[in-house]
Amino acid sequence: MPSSALFSAAIEQAINRLLSLDSDSKVRQSRLNGMRLYLFIDPLPNAICLVFSTQVDVLTEYDDHDDVVAKLDDKSCCIQTRLSTLPSLKDTNQLTRLIQQGELTVDGALSVAQQVSGLFQHLDIDIEEIIATNTNDVFAHSLVSAAKTVSEKVRKGSQVASRVLGNALVEEKQLAAHRLAVMHFSDNVNALRDDVARLESRLNKLESFRTKS
Amino acid sequence: MSDPQSTHSNDTSTTHFGFKQVEKNQKASLVAEVFDSVAAKYDVMNDLMSMGVHRLWKRYTIDCAGVRPGNQVLDIAGGTGDLTAKFSRLVGPTGKVTLADINLSMLKVGRDKLRDRGLVGNIDYVQADAEALPFPDNTFDVVTMAFGLRNVTEKQNALDSIYRVLKPGGRLLVLEFSKPTSEQLSKLYDMYSFHILPKMGQLVANDAESYQYLAESIRMHPDQDTLKGMFEQAGFDQCDYQNLTGGIVALHRGYKF
Numbered sequence: 001m002p003s004s005a006l007f008s009a010a011i012e013q014a015i016n017r018l019l020s021l022d023s024d025s026k027v028r029q030s031r032l033n034g035m036r037l038y039l040f041i042d043p044l045p046n047a048i049c050l051v052f053s054t055q056v057d058v059l060t061e062y063d064d065h066d067d068v069v070a071k072l073d074d075k076s077c078c079i080q081t082r083l084s085t086l087p088s089l090k091d092t093n094q095l096t097r098l099i100q101q102g103e104l105t106v107d108g109a110l111s112v113a114q115q116v117s118g119l120f121q122h123l124d125i126d127i128e129e130i131i132a133t134n135t136n137d138v139f140a141h142s143l144v145s146a147a148k149t150v151s152e153k154v155r156k157g158s159q160v161a162s163r164v165l166g167n168a169l170v171e172e173k174q175l176a177a178h179r180l181a182v183m184h185f186s187d188n189v190n191a192l193r194d195d196v197a198r199l200e201s202r203l204n205k206l207e208s209f210r211t212k213s
Numbered sequence: 214m215s216d217p218q219s220t221h222s223n224d225t226s227t228t229h230f231g232f233k234q235v236e237k238n239q240k241a242s243l244v245a246e247v248f249d250s251v252a253a254k255y256d257v258m259n260d261l262m263s264m265g266v267h268r269l270w271k272r273y274t275i276d277c278a279g280v281r282p283g284n285q286v287l288d289i290a291g292g293t294g295d296l297t298a299k300f301s302r303l304v305g306p307t308g309k310v311t312l313a314d315i316n317l318s319m320l321k322v323g324r325d326k327l328r329d330r331g332l333v334g335n336i337d338y339v340q341a342d343a344e345a346l347p348f349p350d351n352t353f354d355v356v357t358m359a360f361g362l363r364n365v366t367e368k369q370n371a372l373d374s375i376y377r378v379l380k381p382g383g384r385l386l387v388l389e390f391s392k393p394t395s396e397q398l399s400k401l402y403d404m405y406s407f408h409i410l411p412k413m414g415q416l417v418a419n420d421a422e423s424y425q426y427l428a429e430s431i432r433m434h435p436d437q438d439t440l441k442g443m444f445e446q447a448g449f450d451q452c453d454y455q456n457l458t459g460g461i462v463a464l465h466r467g468y469k470f
Binding site: 004005006008009034051053054055057059060061062071075 | 268269270272273275276277281282299302303305306331
């Protein structure tokens with residue numbers, strides 16, 4: 001018990017803290033008032049239920065999926081998915097594909113899931129502002145600017161390093177094949193596959209003639 | 214099995230107050246004195262004594278309560294409103310939560326705390342004795358009682374009374390201190406309860422006696438199976454209990470069908 005209660009308490013604390021960092025989220029959250037979203041995430045042992053009111057309450061759900069679906073009303077929705085699929089849910093264009101592939105099951109009011117998704121996707125958190133409330137504007141601005149510069153430098157550095165490493169492997173040490181050589185090899189493999197398929201077809205025809213005669 | 218007096222004491226004139234025997238009609242006022250004394254520091258002391266774990270026990274109780282929007286919920290001995298706060302959001306504007314406590318000091322602390330949090334509109338505050346609940350029959354969908362039953366003089370009367378006010382299909386959840394399931398834990402727990410707890414009470418709340426009573430009242434409370442039997446005697450169906458933190462606390466559940 002304490003682990004599941006601790007888990008739901010931690011999620012509840014994190015969600016409410018996150019939402020409190022964006023004052024505009026209050027409006028979006030108020031549209032969800034009275035709604036419930038049940039989440040069955042494999043391999044988590046218990047489902048969780050997000051209950052929306054003036055805050056988000058997170059409950060551990062001990063009923064199984066079928067029992068939860070049976071008690072859904074027009075203000076609740078149940079999602080069943082895998083932990084590894086969660087990142088894909090950010091892209092709403094992927095939802096139909098995921099449902100068709102059986103990676104995602106949605107029961108009840110789909111609008112609830114869409115609004116919850118919108119609540120988190122449209123979060124606009126001004127980190128500089130948050131740091132400034134605990135320190136001062138100059139420090140916050142310097143810190144965030146420095147972080148952005150470092151992150152940009154790391155990104156560019158990794159691009160350059162990847163290019164240099166690629167050149168060294170292909171051109172200087174010749175440990176890996178050149179991209180054009182790989183493409184040429186792939187074309188040859190495709191051509192060979194087509195030839196084999198044609199030969200197989202002719203052999204089959206000859207075989208059928210032989211058995212008829 | 215523990216304390217036959219606390220379970221079937223209608224035929225005797227005394228009952229326990231901690232380890233002491235007192236007249237039955239005195240117990241309520243003695244318990245009231247304890248809670249009058251600790252009301253102001255109740256939340257701080259709970260966090261300190263349980264190292265915050267009481268929040269997880271209560272959270273588990275709320276999870277098991279299965280409260281739905283529109284439900285009528287009674288939180289008996291609700292004290293400073295920990296369960297009521299959450300229930301108030303879960304039942305929504307169409308439901309209602311009644312916070313009942315026999316002790317006015319605790320009720321006032323709870324009411325002020327919940328109002329400060331902006332929880333108004335669907336909460337009623339009622340000073341009530343669990344043994345004679347002032348509500349019509351079949352009123353509530355869910356009744357909870359967290360850390361209150363052991364302070365009730367006639368526990369069976371309280372369970373009977375709760376059964377009466379529950380709607381058919383409703384459920385009762387009683388979260389209460391119980392008997393640790395392991396011998397080692399029991400010894401450790403005894404040492405903590407009788408040596409450390411009263412000192413903490415003295416240090417933080419300037420009241421060692423109340424916390425000595427707390428430790429004693431826990432030992433006098435019926436164990437898991439006895440309490441389950443009392444649920445069944447009151448008429449509850451599908452009664453079960455779950456030990457939490459090695460049986461230091463148990464959550465008992467029963468349904469009225």
